[in-house]
Amino acid sequence: MDFTLYSETRFNCFHVCVAAALLRKNADTVPLFTQSGYLVTKIDDGVVINPYYKDIDQVIRERTYMNLETGRWNNKEDYKAAILEYLDENQSVIMEADLYYLPFSPYKEQLHANHCIELIGYKNKEFEYCDHYYNCHGMLSLQEMSQVIEYSMGSLLGGQLHTHYLRPRNLHNQTVNVPIALEQVLLDNVKAMLDQDMPSIPGSVRGLPAVSVTQDIIREIGQIGDPALRSKLLKRFADELREVSHTRYHLQRYLVSVGEQRLADAYAAAEQSWMVIANLIFKSYLSDYNSTYEERVLSRLERVLEQETYSITLIQALLGHSPGSSTQL
Numbered sequence: 001m002d003f004t005l006y007s008e009t010r011f012n013c014f015h016v017c018v019a020a021a022l023l024r025k026n027a028d029t030v031p032l033f034t035q036s037g038y039l040v041t042k043i044d045d046g047v048v049i050n051p052y053y054k055d056i057d058q059v060i061r062e063r064t065y066m067n068l069e070t071g072r073w074n075n076k077e078d079y080k081a082a083i084l085e086y087l088d089e090n091q092s093v094i095m096e097a098d099l100y101y102l103p104f105s106p107y108k109e110q111l112h113a114n115h116c117i118e119l120i121g122y123k124n125k126e127f128e129y130c131d132h133y134y135n136c137h138g139m140l141s142l143q144e145m146s147q148v149i150e151y152s153m154g155s156l157l158g159g160q161l162h163t164h165y166l167r168p169r170n171l172h173n174q175t176v177n178v179p180i181a182l183e184q185v186l187l188d189n190v191k192a193m194l195d196q197d198m199p200s201i202p203g204s205v206r207g208l209p210a211v212s213v214t215q216d217i218i219r220e221i222g223q224i225g226d227p228a229l230r231s232k233l234l235k236r237f238a239d240e241l242r243e244v245s246h247t248r249y250h251l252q253r254y255l256v257s258v259g260e261q262r263l264a265d266a267y268a269a270a271e272q273s274w275m276v277i278a279n280l281i282f283k284s285y286l287s288d289y290n291s292t293y294e295e296r297v298l299s300r301l302e303r304v305l306e307q308e309t310y311s312i313t314l315i316q317a318l319l320g321h322s323p324g325s326s327t328q329l
Helices: 013-024 056-063 076-088 142-153 182-194 208-222 227-257 261-286 291-319
Strands: 039-043 046-050 066-073 093-098 114-123 126-131 136-141 161-168 204-206
Touching (some): 013 056, 013 114, 046 227, 056 066, 076 114, 093 142, 126 142, 142 161, 182 291, 204 208, 208 227, 227 261
Antiparallel strands (some): 039 046, 039 204, 093 114, 093 161, 114 126, 126 136
């Protein structure tokens, strides 16, 4: 299989591997990454922010003629055998590992974190890998791979690793993408941001109201007396808000591709604001958190709420609905 590194800094490590695997199948990835939701969920040690309202395997199933199959493995030999089986079909496979144990990782023996890479071949007892997230391509020996799997299973990944593999639903159908209506993409995002017909998740707030909740969370973090805990929450917060910003970028790309420039510009503005917020929070993580950072973050959150509301208003106008009416077509 020809090696290709896919460079796109606005994807997380899993999504960039999925996009690369899709591109190997000649898929158009632009219509597949259009989710721009916002979900805030309180957990024991803080909050989790998620801009996605559908899993990527569901999106691929709906918008391509392929399935993204996921395997779950708690035995290292079974995991390795599954990878070799996929590669023997001359197809790539996405694997999980702990960054701490990957020989080529920039965080080798420094940081424990779940990471995804794409494996694209196996020859002479060596695995060929593409780490699209860190722009790295090379080979791992069978011994190195065995150690990575063994140590990763025994670390933060809870004893279970996943494989992800694209499989065509019909080998005789050369068409990859299923046509998707612009109206459906817009309607999905409106429902997510207005919390209409969405599943209820305990301890969660969804859509535009969740932006206001984010302001409360920022204030609460500012009141935490433990500097280590506050830094941990700020770092995670910054990372998750960058992901929110990236989703607005991908939706903007899609909107440009279908000729909706005005709406694309609105999402570009929101993308920029979310990134500014993430960067401000990260700077406060690197330095002493103070009221100046908090005030700037809160002010930007007010601005991004206005921008997100404006984007929804534009979508409703395109769909032919007034701001207060149902989004049902």
